[in-house]
Amino acid sequence: MGVRVAMEVSIAAAEAAKLADVDVIAAYPITPQTHIVEHLAELVADGELDAEYVPVESEHSALSACIGSSAAGARTFTATCAQGLALMHEILFIASALRTPIVMMVVNRALSAPINIWNDHSDIMAERDCGWIQTFAENGQEVFDLTLHAFRVAEDHRVLLPIMVNLDGFILSHMIEPIDIPEKEEVRRYLPEFKPAMRLDPDRPISMGPVGIPEVYTEAKKQLDEALVASKGPIIQAWDEFGKIFGRHYKPVETYRCEDAEVLLLTMGSISETAMTAVDIMREKGVSVGLIRLRLWRPFPLDELRAAVKGADTLAVVDRAVSTGGPGGPVCSEVRSALFGLPNRPKVLGFIAGLGGRDVTLEMFEEMVNQSIEYAKEGKEQFYELVGVREL
Amino acid sequence: MIEIRIHGRGGQGAVTSAEIVATAAIEEGKYAQGFPSFGPERRGAPVTAFVRVDDKPIRLREKVYHPDIVVVLDPTLLEVVDVAEGLKDNGMVVINSTQSEDEIKSQYKIRSRMALVDATKIALDNLGLPITNTTMLGALIKATSVVNIDSINRAIDRRFGPIAPKNKMALEQAYKETRVEQ
Amino acid sequence: MKASEKTGGIIGWKDLELGCALIEPGTSKGFKTGDWRSQRPVTDKEKCIRCGLCWILCPDMAYRPTEDGFFDSDGNYCKGCGICARECPTDAIAMIREE
Numbered sequence: 001m002g003v004r005v006a007m008e009v010s011i012a013a014a015e016a017a018k019l020a021d022v023d024v025i026a027a028y029p030i031t032p033q034t035h036i037v038e039h040l041a042e043l044v045a046d047g048e049l050d051a052e053y054v055p056v057e058s059e060h061s062a063l064s065a066c067i068g069s070s071a072a073g074a075r076t077f078t079a080t081c082a083q084g085l086a087l088m089h090e091i092l093f094i095a096s097a098l099r100t101p102i103v104m105m106v107v108n109r110a111l112s113a114p115i116n117i118w119n120d121h122s123d124i125m126a127e128r129d130c131g132w133i134q135t136f137a138e139n140g141q142e143v144f145d146l147t148l149h150a151f152r153v154a155e156d157h158r159v160l161l162p163i164m165v166n167l168d169g170f171i172l173s174h175m176i177e178p179i180d181i182p183e184k185e186e187v188r189r190y191l192p193e194f195k196p197a198m199r200l201d202p203d204r205p206i207s208m209g210p211v212g213i214p215e216v217y218t219e220a221k222k223q224l225d226e227a228l229v230a231s232k233g234p235i236i237q238a239w240d241e242f243g244k245i246f247g248r249h250y251k252p253v254e255t256y257r258c259e260d261a262e263v264l265l266l267t268m269g270s271i272s273e274t275a276m277t278a279v280d281i282m283r284e285k286g287v288s289v290g291l292i293r294l295r296l297w298r299p300f301p302l303d304e305l306r307a308a309v310k311g312a313d314t315l316a317v318v319d320r321a322v323s324t325g326g327p328g329g330p331v332c333s334e335v336r337s338a339l340f341g342l343p344n345r346p347k348v349l350g351f352i353a354g355l356g357g358r359d360v361t362l363e364m365f366e367e368m369v370n371q372s373i374e375y376a377k378e379g380k381e382q383f384y385e386l387v388g389v390r391e392l
Numbered sequence: 393m394i395e396i397r398i399h400g401r402g403g404q405g406a407v408t409s410a411e412i413v414a415t416a417a418i419e420e421g422k423y424a425q426g427f428p429s430f431g432p433e434r435r436g437a438p439v440t441a442f443v444r445v446d447d448k449p450i451r452l453r454e455k456v457y458h459p460d461i462v463v464v465l466d467p468t469l470l471e472v473v474d475v476a477e478g479l480k481d482n483g484m485v486v487i488n489s490t491q492s493e494d495e496i497k498s499q500y501k502i503r504s505r506m507a508l509v510d511a512t513k514i515a516l517d518n519l520g521l522p523i524t525n526t527t528m529l530g531a532l533i534k535a536t537s538v539v540n541i542d543s544i545n546r547a548i549d550r551r552f553g554p555i556a557p558k559n560k561m562a563l564e565q566a567y568k569e570t571r572v573e574q
Numbered sequence: 575m576k577a578s579e580k581t582g583g584i585i586g587w588k589d590l591e592l593g594c595a596l597i598e599p600g601t602s603k604g605f606k607t608g609d610w611r612s613q614r615p616v617t618d619k620e621k622c623i624r625c626g627l628c629w630i631l632c633p634d635m636a637y638r639p640t641e642d643g644f645f646d647s648d649g650n651y652c653k654g655c656g657i658c659a660r661e662c663p664t665d666a667i668a669m670i671r672e673e
Contacts, residue, residue, distance in 0.1 A: 006411075174427055175427045223587045
């Protein structure tokens with residue numbers, strides 16, 4: 001039996017990495033991610049965690065060092081956000097293409113300019129296509145759980161891909177809430193020792209990262225895409241195993257009070273909890289509304305999403321980022337595209353809320369649902385709108 | 393669900409007091425959130441911190457807009473911040489002040505019930521520093537039953553280590569001296 | 575003609591090693607670049623002081639030390655770039671046109 005403690009969620013993420021017995025942490029501090037790596041640096045300095053902590057001079061170097069250590073066969077962890085994630089951009093694609101099973105916490109924060117340190121999803125949405133598995137946490141417990149899950153999935157020989165666990169900056173990272181911390185033995189049972197499928201070894205030399213000429217590059221991209229799509233099976237299996245050992249159950253797509261709902265909301269990350277309460281309030285008032293929460297973003301849970309929307313007339317997708325000049329928010333565009341071939345697909349409406357730390361409130365969800373019902377009645381075509389934007 | 397907003401100045405420990413209340417509640421088996429007003433921290437600037445406590449899991453990630461309880465760590469804040477903003481009708485304001493209820497009501501926009509204590513003096517006497525966060529927790533638990541004194545004391549032990557005893561003494565004195573409007 | 579026949583890959587994606595790695599070491603040995611050459615280096619042993627700069631600076635590692643302390647370039651790999659001749663401190667290396 002583990003213990004239930006009050007803990008800042010950032011510290012819980014670091015404690016999960018400690019329980020996973022990481023070998024190498026290479027990271028650079030950036031608000032609001034700093035507490036995670038600060039705590040790990042402390043654990044290493046105090047001798048509570050036997051790991052190499054590599055203080056680097058930038059996020060570009062942090063991830064480069066992580067690729068090196070992962071390639072050498074070390075269990076590797078890092079964390080970043082916003083400008084830091086953007087600075088990692090080119091290395092992100094290398095980490096996935098080289099199939100290095102790195103685990104990274106992304107403490108979602110808005111991208112500058114204007115300079116903004118608060119939460120939204122503009123940082124991660126700019127990295128949608130980098131070939132990493134991407135999950136989103138709704139609360140502190142899930143941050144802890146998804147971190148353990150990430151190591152197990154990344155290192156699975158059927159997967160061998162890096163994983164980003166996304167948690168909302170401040171809203172989750174700086175929250176003190178109850179966290180169930182399992183026993184080390186339970187964690188060991190869930191997460192076996194890292195056995196690299198391939199590693200840099202002077203006694204058996206190999207080359208990682210050679211040139212991929214035009215006659216090879218397409219096949220290399222196909223291999224990566226197939227691997228990412230096929231990782232869904234092991235991801236779900238690792239969640240099922242997690243449920244058996246720890247009693248907490250996770251799925252790629254969760255539904256909440258969707259039975260016979262005319263309007264469905266769709267959310268990702270911590271606003272899902274507020275959205276559940278908003279659904280309760282609206283159901284109480286007789287509004288036929290439900291909620292779909294995406295936990296898995298890459299690989300995109302196509303079948304699960306299609307099953308979840310079945311029977312609904314209207315789907316209101318809540319984005320936390322703008323796809324500037326695009327046809328909708330990034331999540332909305334993908335959801336629309338995923339449902340396009342579906343007979344009797346719902347009308348998909350796009351709402352962008354909570355940019356750069358603007359609070360997403362209960363009332364906002366009610367507004368979005370009411371607006372959606374109105375659009376559906378009018379038969380109005382809508383691509384996306386910014387909720388609560390001030391015009392004058 | 394009980395929602396608390398704590399007003400302080402950067403460096404006075406408003407965030408720490410939110411952390412202690414949340415920790416105490418969680419130790420009691422309840423569900424709780426403790427969090428700062430998000431953003432850069434600046435010493436001396438007016439800051440707020442928040443706590444939510446409930447018997448069931450809390451599914452709410454918005455800020456606290458309508459607190460049940462407001463705690464004011466520094467009397468000078470009454471001049472610059474509308475501490476009663478959004479307070480629920482039957483809410484309670486716990487203030488570090490040497491003034492009486494009537495004086496405060498005539499000077500500021502506070503119409504709710506109040507609990508008052510001279511926390512600055514108690515903190516200076518016990519800690520030698522005008523840091524009133526733990527002292528005001530004594531006033532908070534005297535005025536409300538959001539958490540009990542034993543769990544608060546355990547949370548203080550964990551958070552403060554060697555300087556916990558002095559903080560607990562300040563808390564206890566405040567608990568005794570706080571005047572709660574009936 | 576199918577697109578894959580005209581512009582196709584040289585290896586199927588299922589046959590690529592994990593992450594496109596090359597798991598056999600030293601494969602560049604089998605890549606003979608000697609026939610790219612239009613000139614070859616010839617060392618005058620009278621002028622050579624056996625300093626080894628040609629061996630150190632050769633970008634293709636075509637030079638090998640010999641038993642008598644000199645250095646020979648391996649025609650299988652030497653591309654004839656002439657760096658050795660240019661850098662030789664005693665001008666002992668001449669680039670001779672290949673016939």
